[in-house]
Amino acid sequence: MSDGIRDGLADVLPDNGAVQVPTVEAAVLNAVAQTCWQTSDDHGFHEDWEMAAFLDKLGTWLAESGYQRGEIDADLGLETEDGRGDVGEYVLAIAAAMRTNIVGMKLALIHSELSEGLEALRNVGADGLLSTEPHDTDDVRAKSRANFGEELADAQIRIGDLAGYLRLALGDIQMGKMKVNEGRPHKHGRVV
Numbered sequence: 001m002s003d004g005i006r007d008g009l010a011d012v013l014p015d016n017g018a019v020q021v022p023t024v025e026a027a028v029l030n031a032v033a034q035t036c037w038q039t040s041d042d043h044g045f046h047e048d049w050e051m052a053a054f055l056d057k058l059g060t061w062l063a064e065s066g067y068q069r070g071e072i073d074a075d076l077g078l079e080t081e082d083g084r085g086d087v088g089e090y091v092l093a094i095a096a097a098m099r100t101n102i103v104g105m106k107l108a109l110i111h112s113e114l115s116e117g118l119e120a121l122r123n124v125g126a127d128g129l130l131s132t133e134p135h136d137t138d139d140v141r142a143k144s145r146a147n148f149g150e151e152l153a154d155a156q157i158r159i160g161d162l163a164g165y166l167r168l169a170l171g172d173i174q175m176g177k178m179k180v181n182e183g184r185p186h187k188h189g190r191v192v
Contacts, residue, residue, distance in 0.1 A: 029171025036157045037164020048102050049165060055095035063088025106162045110155050117151035120144040 040046060069085040072078075121129060123144040131141060163170040181188075 023175055026169070026171035026175040029174055030169050031171075032156075033160035033163045033168075033170040036160025039157075040161040040164075045161070046165075049099070052095045052098040052102065055091055055098065059088045059091030059095060061088070062086075062091055103162070103165065106158065106165065110158045110162070113151050113155040113158060117148050117155070120148040120151060 063086055065088070067087040069087050069090060072087045121144075124131075124141045128141045129145055129148055131145070160170065
């Protein structure tokens with residue numbers, strides 16, 4: 001396979017120049033993130049990324065063909081200011097903008113899962129989430145406890161999927177970040 005970003009495929013994690021932290025923990029986290037990405041791909045949630053990859057290929061072909069914006073605009077009956085510019089470069093810019101929007105949407109979806117967790121917390125408070133008392137399965141507390149955990153899991157799944165899109169070795173990054181945090185002062189030097 002060629003470039004994973006252009007094809008929309010995370011062939012092997014990582015391929016982003018990250019320094020690898022050779023730990024079992026990092027490898028497990030990397031494998032979980034890759035599984036999240038693969039499951040999402042298997043269920044059709046990467047079609048937008050594939051469309052951007054198509055635009056990349058189309059843009060490259062158009063650039064190599066030498067088409068200019070004026071020619072395409074005229075063929076499509078569009079008015080342009082000056083009609084100049086390589087249409088291939090224009091399509092490549094559209095593909096890049098599309099990928100940026102896809103990543104932004106993925107971040108928003110991560111946020112939405114966390115917001116759903118917040119709603120579960122609001123239903124019963126932290127004490128309700130911590131409660132180990134048995135409750136009827138129709139009870140709001142039981143549903144909220146279960147839902148809170150599911151929403152955190154959903155956020156992790158979406159984070160793993162996004163890491164796959166961007167070919168990030170999330171486990172290595174997380175273990176490295178934890179190592180950095182070990183050397184920081186209490187509350188990272190803040191009051192709260």
